[in-house]
Amino acid sequence: MNRQDPSQEPPSSDRSRVYPTSALDEGSKSATADFDCGGGKEAGLPARPAWQSIRRGLFGRCPNCDRGRMFRAFLKVAGHCAVCSEALHHHRADDAPAYFVILIVGHVVVPLALVVEVAYMPPYWLHAVLWLPLTIGLAVGLLQPIKGAIVGWQWANYMHGFDPNAPDDTAADPMEGSWRKSKN
Numbered sequence: 408m409n410r411q412d413p414s415q416e417p418p419s420s421d422r423s424r425v426y427p428t429s430a431l432d433e434g435s436k437s438a439t440a441d442f443d444c445g446g447g448k449e450a451g452l453p454a455r456p457a458w459q460s461i462r463r464g465l466f467g468r469c470p471n472c473d474r475g476r477m478f479r480a481f482l483k484v485a486g487h488c489a490v491c492s493e494a495l496h497h498h499r500a501d502d503a504p505a506y507f508v509i510l511i512v513g514h515v516v517v518p519l520a521l522v523v524e525v526a527y528m529p530p531y532w533l534h535a536v537l538w539l540p541l542t543i544g545l546a547v548g549l550l551q552p553i554k555g556a557i558v559g560w561q562w563a564n565y566m567h568g569f570d571p572n573a574p575d576d577t578a579a580d581p582m583e584g585s586w587r588k589s590k591n
């Protein structure tokens with residue numbers, strides 16, 4: 408029972424260049440085809456449906472296979488998909504998830520607070536009891552889905568290190584600690 412097959416696992420330095428596309432759903436092309444062409448069209452790369460990738464990211468799934476988990480912790484994106492080995496660490500979501508969460512939560516909570524104030528004029532402590540938990544709950548609940556959607560969108564458009572033609576410092580795996588060194 409000595410199972411040794413070195414061909415099973417590609418060298419770690421090559422994994423970022425592996426872009427399996429067989430899992431992409433060819434039947435999902437629709438009226439959104441223009442948006443769905445992604446950034447790979449001009450570069451001759453396989454098209455990645457943007458809406459499908461965004462939806463998969465929204466549910467915390469790998470944008471490539473829809474089976475693996477995108478996150479290894481609440482807001483930590485996994486280095487690679489555990490199912491299809493797609494490299495996910497190339498994302499540069501940065502503070503975009505927080506920006507969109509603030510935008511959405513603000514547009515929900517502020518109108519609600521205004522309507523309740525105008526209609527009922529409740530005491531301020533009741534405002535605090537109502538809107539503070541709602542604000543925190545919405546913000547915490549939306550952060551991961553929105554970050555997942557942004558990562559899926561970046562993946563679909565071959566942005567940053569998701570582009571196989573990206574410079575090496577962009578394509579390097581930060582989990583391996585090499586990209587910070589390359590900047591210094």
Ligand SMILES: [Zn+2]
Binds near residue numbers: 470472473488493
């Ligand atoms: Zn996957």
